[in-house]
Amino acid sequence: MSRVPPVWPPVEVEPPQRHPDAPEPGTKLGPHYAHCFGCGDAVEHGLHLHTVADEDMTIRAKFTVTEAHQGAPGLAHGGLLACAFDEALGATVGEQLRQPAVTGRLETDFLRPVPVGSTLHIVGHLDGVAGRKVYASAEGRLGAPDGPVALRARALFVTVDLAHFVEHGRAEDLRAIAEDPSLLRNRQHFNINP
Numbered sequence: 001m002s003r004v005p006p007v008w009p010p011v012e013v014e015p016p017q018r019h020p021d022a023p024e025p026g027t028k029l030g031p032h033y034a035h036c037f038g039c040g041d042a043v044e045h046g047l048h049l050h051t052v053a054d055e056d057m058t059i060r061a062k063f064t065v066t067e068a069h070q071g072a073p074g075l076a077h078g079g080l081l082a083c084a085f086d087e088a089l090g091a092t093v094g095e096q097l098r099q100p101a102v103t104g105r106l107e108t109d110f111l112r113p114v115p116v117g118s119t120l121h122i123v124g125h126l127d128g129v130a131g132r133k134v135y136a137s138a139e140g141r142l143g144a145p146d147g148p149v150a151l152r153a154r155a156l157f158v159t160v161d162l163a164h165f166v167e168h169g170r171a172e173d174l175r176a177i178a179e180d181p182s183l184l185r186n187r188q189h190f191n192i193n194p
């Protein structure tokens, strides 16, 4: 099977415009939602991805593989690694555009096994925008920012209104946010009253 990647982005795109309120390069972003499996600090065996904004439509993220993340003995589960990339790519899109967006499509190339105890250094880049479609890609290196490439991922995110989350989210979780807005980092954007 050919490993030659298809053209990316797959459609004609506009260069993304950084939102004036996008975090300055070097800003530590913190969890966007306390119960997010990718970044939330309330999720005991979650990925606890740490993200930092960077120059040029880029974010950097780190995630350390624990015993709870295994697929094969001593190795990270592939779906979980895809989750780390979903999270990093979502942060790339959300933080630079300051617009809610959901993953429509996510593709992942697994190039090297990722052992328990190792840290994956992910760099996500916002590649282009075509209407509501936002394209982003990322690379993950093992052990150090200049370590060997273990994964590459590409994603299409689709921007949505906040109504998307109100309509589809579970009422008790929305109520919990209404009662404790600190569960969300970008809470100034939310006015949820289910």
Ligand SMILES: CCCCC/C=C\C/C=C\C/C=C\C/C=C\CCCC(=O)SCCNC(=O)CCNC(=O)[C@H](O)C(C)(C)COP(=O)(O)OP(=O)(O)OC[C@H]1O[C@@H](n2cnc3c(N)ncnc32)[C@H](O)[C@@H]1OP(=O)(O)O
Residues within 6 Å of the ligand: 032, 038, 086, 087, 088, 089, 090, 091, 092, 094, 095, 098, 099, 100, 101, 102, 103, 104, 105, 131, 132, 133, 156, 158, 160, 186, 189
């Ligand atoms: C949120 C705070 C607000 C403030 C924002 C500020 C800051 C945010 C900051 C930080 C956020 C930080 C971190 C985020 C971290 C992690 C994010 C994790 C993200 C997720 O984990 S999220 C869960 C998984 N995700 C879903 O739960 C989506 C389920 N899904 C749907 O909800 C619908 O499916 C939807 C909405 C995607 C589209 O539905 P829809 O009806 O609105 O629109 P439609 O179908 O017309 O698609 C529009 C155009 O996208 C094309 N398109 C769509 N899907 C495609 C595909 N698969 N392949 C190729 N093209 C596709 C169509 O072909 C059309 O293209 P065209 O315009 O050219 O016709």
